[in-house]
Amino acid sequence: MSLVPADVWGVLTDPWAEGIVQRAFAEIVLLGIVGGMLGCWIVFYELSYSAESLSHALFPGLVVAALSGASLVLGAAGGLLLAAVAIALAGRAPGVGSDSAVAIVVSGLFGLGALLALSAESPPRLNALLFGDILGVSNLDLALAAGLAVVSVAILAALHRQLLLVGFDRTSARALGGRPVLVDITLLVLLALAVLVGVQGLGSLLVVTVLVGPAATARLVAHRMGPMMALATLFAVLAGAGGLYLSYYADTAGGASIAAAVVALYVAIWAATAAAPGRGRARAVAIANHPNH
Amino acid sequence: MKADRLAAGYDGTPVIEDVSFALEPGQRAGVLGPNGGGKTTLFRLLLGELRPLGGSLYAPAPCGYVPQTERSRLDYPVTALDVALMGTLTRVAWWRRLGSGERVNALEALAQVGLEGMAGTQFGLLSGGQRQRVLVARALVQDSQVLLLDEPFAGVDERNVEGLMELIDRLASEGRTVLIATHDVDQARRWDVVLCLNRRQVAFGPPAEVLTVPVLEATYGGSIVMLPPEQPDAHAPRPAILPPHHHEGH
Numbered sequence: 001m002s003l004v005p006a007d008v009w010g011v012l013t014d015p016w017a018e019g020i021v022q023r024a025f026a027e028i029v030l031l032g033i034v035g036g037m038l039g040c041w042i043v044f045y046e047l048s049y050s051a052e053s054l055s056h057a058l059f060p061g062l063v064v065a066a067l068s069g070a071s072l073v074l075g076a077a078g079g080l081l082l083a084a085v086a087i088a089l090a091g092r093a094p095g096v097g098s099d100s101a102v103a104i105v106v107s108g109l110f111g112l113g114a115l116l117a118l119s120a121e122s123p124p125r126l127n128a129l130l131f132g133d134i135l136g137v138s139n140l141d142l143a144l145a146a147g148l149a150v151v152s153v154a155i156l157a158a159l160h161r162q163l164l165l166v167g168f169d170r171t172s173a174r175a176l177g178g179r180p181v182l183v184d185i186t187l188l189v190l191l192a193l194a195v196l197v198g199v200q201g202l203g204s205l206l207v208v209t210v211l212v213g214p215a216a217t218a219r220l221v222a223h224r225m226g227p228m229m230a231l232a233t234l235f236a237v238l239a240g241a242g243g244l245y246l247s248y249y250a251d252t253a254g255g256a257s258i259a260a261a262v263v264a265l266y267v268a269i270w271a272a273t274a275a276a277p278g279r280g281r282a283r284a285v286a287i288a289n290h291p292n293h
Numbered sequence: 294m295k296a297d298r299l300a301a302g303y304d305g306t307p308v309i310e311d312v313s314f315a316l317e318p319g320q321r322a323g324v325l326g327p328n329g330g331g332k333t334t335l336f337r338l339l340l341g342e343l344r345p346l347g348g349s350l351y352a353p354a355p356c357g358y359v360p361q362t363e364r365s366r367l368d369y370p371v372t373a374l375d376v377a378l379m380g381t382l383t384r385v386a387w388w389r390r391l392g393s394g395e396r397v398n399a400l401e402a403l404a405q406v407g408l409e410g411m412a413g414t415q416f417g418l419l420s421g422g423q424r425q426r427v428l429v430a431r432a433l434v435q436d437s438q439v440l441l442l443d444e445p446f447a448g449v450d451e452r453n454v455e456g457l458m459e460l461i462d463r464l465a466s467e468g469r470t471v472l473i474a475t476h477d478v479d480q481a482r483r484w485d486v487v488l489c490l491n492r493r494q495v496a497f498g499p500p501a502e503v504l505t506v507p508v509l510e511a512t513y514g515g516s517i518v519m520l521p522p523e524q525p526d527a528h529a530p531r532p533a534i535l536p537p538h539h540h541e542g543h
Contacts, residue, residue, distance in 0.1 A: 161381070225375075228370050
């Protein structure tokens with residue numbers, strides 16, 4: 001009988017003996033801190049689509065860097081700049097709604113990346129560009145993620161009162177000392193940096209799950225911004241650990257397993273809040289809007 | 294507070310012109326007019342967001358601002374106290390952390406509007422009237438002698454209107470100048486003075502003098518119906534407005 005707990009203990013601890021799992025977890029914790037804090041603002045400032053667009057549209061930059069043997073971070077940065085300029089220009093194109101214009105630019109750039117990637121000289125580790133290589137993160141990736149986490153936490157803490165006011169009621173924010181332009185630009189820059197760093201571990205297709213998923217999950221249960229950020233970070237770390245276990249035992253791709261765990265956690269929490277009618281945001285809003293309340 | 298032949302607008306095109314009025318501390322002033330009549334523009338001037346195109350304006354800065362509660366989000370993760378604390382941004386630099394002093398101040402403001410004990414309640418869970426009170430508390434935290442209330446009764450159900458009226462009376466009796474933007478003539482009758490705006494100043498003065506049928510027709514462009522007297526002992530019919538506002542929705 002005493003073997004069973006030891007087995008369970010072994011199942012839980014075995015993966016962590018591996019250096020690559022430890023490094024992958026360190027990366028996901030750092031990205032989880034960024035995703036947890038920044039993600040809450042991304043969700044309330046309705047920037048999820050921007051996050052998705054940026055991360056997909058920088059793909060040709062990654063492919064060109066991989067083909068030419070240049071640093072992937074530099075490639076991603078170049079791709080990000082190109083994407084930002086193209087999206088900004090497309091948004092002003094007459095006769096096309098800005099969301100349609102952005103969708104066309106993003107598909108176009110992603111297609112361009114695919115075209116380059118599937119040419120005669122297909123870059124090595126094409127999968128890693130699309131889905132990331134969380135189990136193969138370099139020291140540079142870890143250092144970048146740590147730097148990003150420190151910068152993001154510091155800036156978001158300093159800007160917290162501004163972010164809270166502008167997100168609450170944009171139209172009257174200026175009358176109360178709010179600075180919507182400062183807030184918007186800072187959020188977009190932080191988002192671009194997070195995509196740039198996160199794409200190294202999670203790839204062009206999966207990075208957005210960590211930036212949006214845990215915050216969206218925390219929104220289901222949190223009633224204040226501070227706890228929501230803490231919960232979102234916790235959810236990101238939990239999903240990261242769960243994804244790594246899945247990857248270790250089911251031999252699935254690391255990044256994809258983590259993304260699946262993020263989504264599974266969302267569905268589980270959503271189901272729990274839907275089943276417990278006394279809790280959750282949907283019920284809160286329903287009560288507040290009820291004419292007899 | 295004093296405005297003299299004030300004009301204001303956007304991109305050099307005036308939205309309001311020829312606005313002249315003076316308000317004393319403790320006065321409650323209704324700002325009456327249709328949508329697009331210039332109420333918002335006047336408030337933006339008083340808040341310092343717009344500069345006058347002409348004339349002069351003296352107002353003690355900054356004015357406390359109470360926006361329509363309908364514009365604030367109900368799904369936002371903030372408590373009543375969090376919202377009241379937003380009023381500190383005009384006084385405490387935005388990058389500074391708030392101390393216990395500001396917290397005590399915000400709790401006092403919530404108590405002043407009758408919401409003691411509800412500081413920890415999520416904003417979206419409060420009723421329309423309570424949310425409006427939280428926004429008033431936030432303006433009190435701004436610590437201004439002038440309060441601007443934008444359609445404070447929109448989204449507040451009937452039985453909470455009276456309580457909100459009493460709160461406004463009390464804020465004025467403590468020496469504040471309170472401006473209330475409204476499109477509702479019956480409410481405007483309650484205040485000490487009324488400023489009628491329809492792209493220019495139609496009238497300014499005590500409601501009994503100002504709220505006449507010709508003035509209301511000029512303010513609202515003729516959409517006036519006469520209602521029979523409310524009390525049996527009254528003999529004059531009461532003018533009432535059919536605001537286009539109500540039919541178009543927002």
